[in-house]
Amino acid sequence: MTSIGSCCLLARGKGGLGRLTKEELVSLQKTMLQIRHFEQAVAKAFLAGQIPGFLHSSIGQEAVAVGVCASLREDDYVVSTHRGHGHVLAKGADLNEMMAEIYGKATGCCRGKGGSMHIADFNRGIVGANGIVGGGIPIANGVALAAKKRQRGQVVACFFGDGASNQGTFHEALNLASIWDLPVVFVAENNLYGMGTSQRRHQKVENIADRAAAYNIPGVVVDGNDVLAVREATLEACERARRGEGPTLLECKTYRHYGHFVGDPGAYREPGELEAWLKKDPLNLFRRYLEEQGIPASRLDELEAEAVEEVRLAVEFAYRSEEPLEETALEDVYVPTEAGRRAIL
Amino acid sequence: MTSIGSCCLLARGKGGLGRLTKEELVSLQKTMLQIRHFEQAVAKAFLAGQIPGFLHSSIGQEAVAVGVCASLREDDYVVSTHRGHGHVLAKGADLNEMMAEIYGKATGCCRGKGGSMHIADFNRGIVGANGIVGGGIPIANGVALAAKKRQRGQVVACFFGDGASNQGTFHEALNLASIWDLPVVFVAENNLYGMGTSQRRHQKVENIADRAAAYNIPGVVVDGNDVLAVREATLEACERARRGEGPTLLECKTYRHYGHFVGDPGAYREPGELEAWLKKDPLNLFRRYLEEQGIPASRLDELEAEAVEEVRLAVEFAYRSEEPLEETALEDVYVPTEAGRRAIL
Amino acid sequence: MMREITCREAVREALREELQRDEDIFLIGEDIGFYGGTNKVTQGLWQEFGSERIMDTPISEAAIIGAALGAAAVGMRPVAEIMFIDFIGVCMDQIANQVAKLRYMTGGKVTIPLTIRAPGGAGRSAAAQHSQSLEAWLIHTPGLLVAMPSTPYDAKGLLKAAIREDNPVVFIENKMLYNTKGPVPEGEYVIPLGKADIKREGGDVTLVATSRMVYFALEAAAKLADEGIECEVVDPRTLVPLDKETILESVAKTGRLVVVHEAPERGGFGAELAAVVGNEGFDYLDAPIERVCSKNAPIPFSPRLERFITPQVEDIMAAVRTTVLG
Amino acid sequence: MMREITCREAVREALREELQRDEDIFLIGEDIGFYGGTNKVTQGLWQEFGSERIMDTPISEAAIIGAALGAAAVGMRPVAEIMFIDFIGVCMDQIANQVAKLRYMTGGKVTIPLTIRAPGGAGRSAAAQHSQSLEAWLIHTPGLLVAMPSTPYDAKGLLKAAIREDNPVVFIENKMLYNTKGPVPEGEYVIPLGKADIKREGGDVTLVATSRMVYFALEAAAKLADEGIECEVVDPRTLVPLDKETILESVAKTGRLVVVHEAPERGGFGAELAAVVGNEGFDYLDAPIERVCSKNAPIPFSPRLERFITPQVEDIMAAVRTTVLG
Ligand SMILES: Cc1ncc(C[n+]2csc(CCOP(=O)(O)OP(=O)(O)O)c2C)c(N)n1
Ligand SMILES: Cc1ncc(C[n+]2csc(CCOP(=O)(O)OP(=O)(O)O)c2C)c(N)n1
Numbered sequence A, B: 001m002t003s004i005g006s007c008c009l010l011a012r013g014k015g016g017l018g019r020l021t022k023e024e025l026v027s028l029q030k031t032m033l034q035i036r037h038f039e040q041a042v043a044k045a046f047l048a049g050q051i052p053g054f055l056h057s058s059i060g061q062e063a064v065a066v067g068v069c070a071s072l073r074e075d076d077y078v079v080s081t082h083r084g085h086g087h088v089l090a091k092g093a094d095l096n097e098m099m100a101e102i103y104g105k106a107t108g109c110c111r112g113k114g115g116s117m118h119i120a121d122f123n124r125g126i127v128g129a130n131g132i133v134g135g136g137i138p139i140a141n142g143v144a145l146a147a148k149k150r151q152r153g154q155v156v157a158c159f160f161g162d163g164a165s166n167q168g169t170f171h172e173a174l175n176l177a178s179i180w181d182l183p184v185v186f187v188a189e190n191n192l193y194g195m196g197t198s199q200r201r202h203q204k205v206e207n208i209a210d211r212a213a214a215y216n217i218p219g220v221v222v223d224g225n226d227v228l229a230v231r232e233a234t235l236e237a238c239e240r241a242r243r244g245e246g247p248t249l250l251e252c253k254t255y256r257h258y259g260h261f262v263g264d265p266g267a268y269r270e271p272g273e274l275e276a277w278l279k280k281d282p283l284n285l286f287r288r289y290l291e292e293q294g295i296p297a298s299r300l301d302e303l304e305a306e307a308v309e310e311v312r313l314a315v316e317f318a319y320r321s322e323e324p325l326e327e328t329a330l331e332d333v334y335v336p337t338e339a340g341r342r343a344i345l
Numbered sequence C, D: 001m002m003r004e005i006t007c008r009e010a011v012r013e014a015l016r017e018e019l020q021r022d023e024d025i026f027l028i029g030e031d032i033g034f035y036g037g038t039n040k041v042t043q044g045l046w047q048e049f050g051s052e053r054i055m056d057t058p059i060s061e062a063a064i065i066g067a068a069l070g071a072a073a074v075g076m077r078p079v080a081e082i083m084f085i086d087f088i089g090v091c092m093d094q095i096a097n098q099v100a101k102l103r104y105m106t107g108g109k110v111t112i113p114l115t116i117r118a119p120g121g122a123g124r125s126a127a128a129q130h131s132q133s134l135e136a137w138l139i140h141t142p143g144l145l146v147a148m149p150s151t152p153y154d155a156k157g158l159l160k161a162a163i164r165e166d167n168p169v170v171f172i173e174n175k176m177l178y179n180t181k182g183p184v185p186e187g188e189y190v191i192p193l194g195k196a197d198i199k200r201e202g203g204d205v206t207l208v209a210t211s212r213m214v215y216f217a218l219e220a221a222a223k224l225a226d227e228g229i230e231c232e233v234v235d236p237r238t239l240v241p242l243d244k245e246t247i248l249e250s251v252a253k254t255g256r257l258v259v260v261h262e263a264p265e266r267g268g269f270g271a272e273l274a275a276v277v278g279n280e281g282f283d284y285l286d287a288p289i290e291r292v293c294s295k296n297a298p299i300p301f302s303p304r305l306e307r308f309i310t311p312q313v314e315d316i317m318a319a320v321r322t323t324v325l326g
């Protein structure tokens, strides 16, 4: 499934590594549904003027977030991006705190200072989203370096987009991870576009994973809409990382159903492209699979209803929460050490 | 000889493309001798305290500079590095002006403002050396872009070291050149070390040229101590570029005989390493070849004497030249447009 | 009456007219082509001028600036767009060590007629990495010129000057002003770099404000007039070169200076202005120079906190009262 | 008598003692291991602490800062070396948008105990890209602390404080001072960040100078004493936090201020200081604040030109005479 160098095989999944119980399978779908409904809710609230700033929706890409995070331990880490709601939800972020953050409320996980692009929760190994394309990749190495030094067998899943794979930080960070055998899984979420620019126009390689050859690390391509395939490929990369054998560049081919940000009509898409990808909706695909495995449709409908309800409650929590007080604005610039206190005066 | 992707063949040279007359062959040696003696002279002057700043000697790497530049047209460009004396001499920089610049004199090609690391001469297509590792690579693209827009068939030879191939700029620039089919020959001068760090410790690829795969451009490895092999590989890359087929990543394996800068003892070298490379001295190798081709030893000795004399005259010129006047210090910060004049007040 | 257009349209018009005028001009940036730019400033230009003149790049800012620089160094006249000024961190070496210094390091052997456009500013809850005002880094980098217009009229005239200028210019737009309208004549005009504009006359205190803060200063001035305080609002329009003469003349008249900008106070442009006026205008000053700037913090996401961190009209009014009433 | 060691040795001692004290501390940078650093500051540490604690990297500054940041965010205490401060341009995003802001953006969820060491300064004819003083970019970046010591004593004590500090600190050394000796006690001591040091007392004029300029200011002060002018030389030692109290107290006494630094004047630290003192110390000032800084140009290669562009002892003396004699 993996291969060293530039030649990449499509990981097929659904067998082999880390077989899952039915309950575990169901829980994957549950998380995907949570993400889907979370994203739908925030988009709706945004368009209703309830959410400030701007938003990048990950609808269509849920299988990447869930497949990757399902193969992580609780004490593993994720480094996320501007399109990061799915990643952090899948890693276990609290729905309420996260929704409140996106609403800019005091109860938000970042006290209303970060917003959609800066969700973080270190207690859950969520190192943070990032507003700078490619900005998180070098940081992932540092977390992995600490993990390696402490020998607790932790790994870091570092998400970034196809567009980010053209940033200098991608190159520097993959090279460093390679020579230091850092326990990072570099997850290239290839949704075919960096903003309005298709992959074909921003790089000449067919696969981002082809770039693994430049660091002599394994490059793997996987169907990013197949949650099990993603999970299996990630598991293998994680095991490699935990064995001390270094990083993997794992490319997940996927698609975002909406524009670059909520409100972008996506006029740059090829005709018929969206329709074709909608047929490969990761939630529908997996639902079909679960039904084939004998999970009753009613159970799956219930799951969905639960996700809707959880998200509704989160919206309510966020909506009802207070805005942060002005006196908190100058907190958190510095740790209030003696020097830190004096530095904001 | 070239190949697309990560698989690289050693270019062997000495046949095929662009056969040279005996006089042309001799002139290659002449330029290599110029560089060798130039570098020796500046190192000596530096150690004698006549040259300010610091110096990076290219002794041992002459065949790269000469082989590359011998395949360029006069209206082609070079983008150079901190170790750039050879590149610019081979591109036709004036010995006197260049020596004077390194001496920090008013007669220097940059009026004493640039010094060893910033030699430039746009009239000769010398876009400039660079004190920032990897700093010149993106700039080369811009020159190539202009050349392409103007359709004069010019190419840019962009030199950089093995160490520089780990900078973000390398990645961003090669990707851009690739998607725009820019007429650049990216010449990776692999002298096995970035300062005191051996290639083995700074990247896991065997060949820098393996990284061409990441941009889907040809990657070529050539014996950088074989001036004809370098020339031939460059010629092929240039022709490709002039045909509008885009950039090539050409790796020249070579070695610097001295430390990273003049004064660095190079304690990090492997035992025996220098000795082995001294046996492959590019000037000796080529002299042997020329003798085999029937060039009399006396002619070659004369060449050397000429180079020594030219360099001696350049040193004399530089030594005798005046330091720049203080009133020139604020010139050249801006073009003296109305706004430029007011900006330095 | 003169037509009114937005800053976005003014910038676009300047770009279009210059593209038509000079074949050596081209635009380079991320999604500035078919997409029209994330702020829609370049919308329609790709359709008009094609891919050779309006060049989309990968998300590689260092490569963008390097490409623009190299092209400029051999005679082209590129206009590069950095999508948000917050991203200059990833290409700061190309801007500060290459663009700004290449001419000097080569002893004047090369001319860099390069414009870098980038929008800055808070106000959209875009949080810490999409809301900054980073002009202070740039004015501290010799070799660059820095323009920071406020009105559509100034934006158009200054951008045309910037593009025609033979020195590199960083042209800082403001995302909150893209929809702001103002009168712009139909015909050709160019505003020279380095001339401040007095946006309102007044005798009691000089308010020097940049970019969006010009509007805040004008609003404060209007309100303060009701209190009997007459503010002179000066918009430097370019920070390098800085029109010290106009500012000093105003301070000579009013005896008081309040500087207003959106960047954090510590080490901002206001410090430079205070240092210049405090020195050259020492004898004019009847009161300490006040600075009204963002507090020394990153820009927070929450709209309430963002408002609190960035300068507001009331802050300007309070500072004016301090300096006038003591 | 107290032993005298160089700044290089002082920095190395601080690093060694801290490495011994705390297992979470590690060093990361280019050729800081076997090679000992291009300035030989870390010489011998790799032999003593091994490759796990003294980590050589490829030439990838953004990767260095990112790795240090990530490690700091999960509890390590890294000390990163940027070989020359001129290279922060290639990692400015990591410094300014990531290191400086991560804590704030996460609402205080994370602590970044990270020290970035980088030498600056001209004087070696290292030309425009190896001679800069870039502290102004950093003081304008909320979230960072900035130290800039002059003496071996201060360097050692402040570096230990920086390493123990829970906020990110940029620690700016000066390449020309590495061989400068000064008294340093044998035992452990720490100098808190944010306390200025009066390097010479005097009643006529306050000279605030940073880094190598402290020595120039002291030399000027010694010469001016012969002319009957008594200078008080204040070394802020850290620019963020800035010890305004000590400086204002001094200006209250002398009534005059000259700021001296090696960075270009426009937008430099001196502007900030002049703005602060011009405001908070307005009533103390008997003369305009003078700035003695590099001229607004890149640093040229030629030693004569470099001397001309950067501040010299005579320039300080001239500025003091201007402010004292009018
Ligand atoms: C350094 C930088 N450049 C540009 C941007 C603006 N921007 C934000 S997201 C984005 C597209 C990123 O594309 P990709 O990496 O493929 O991620 P995706 O949005 O598809 O998830 C761009 C250009 C940015 N935030 N940072
Ligand atoms: C961005 C940056 N980082 C570090 C340096 C310091 N430095 C100058 S040359 C050099 C080594 C470069 O190695 P390589 O690219 O292999 O070129 P070589 O010196 O071998 O010719 C280093 C680290 C620099 N000038 N710029």
Ligand SMILES: [Mg+2]
Pocket (backbone or CB within 6 Å): A161, A162, A163, A189, A190, A191, A192, A193, A194, A195
């Ligand atoms: Mg994408």
Ligand SMILES: [Mg+2]
Pocket (backbone or CB within 6 Å): B161, B162, B163, B189, B190, B191, B192, B193, B194, B195
């Ligand atoms: Mg090398």
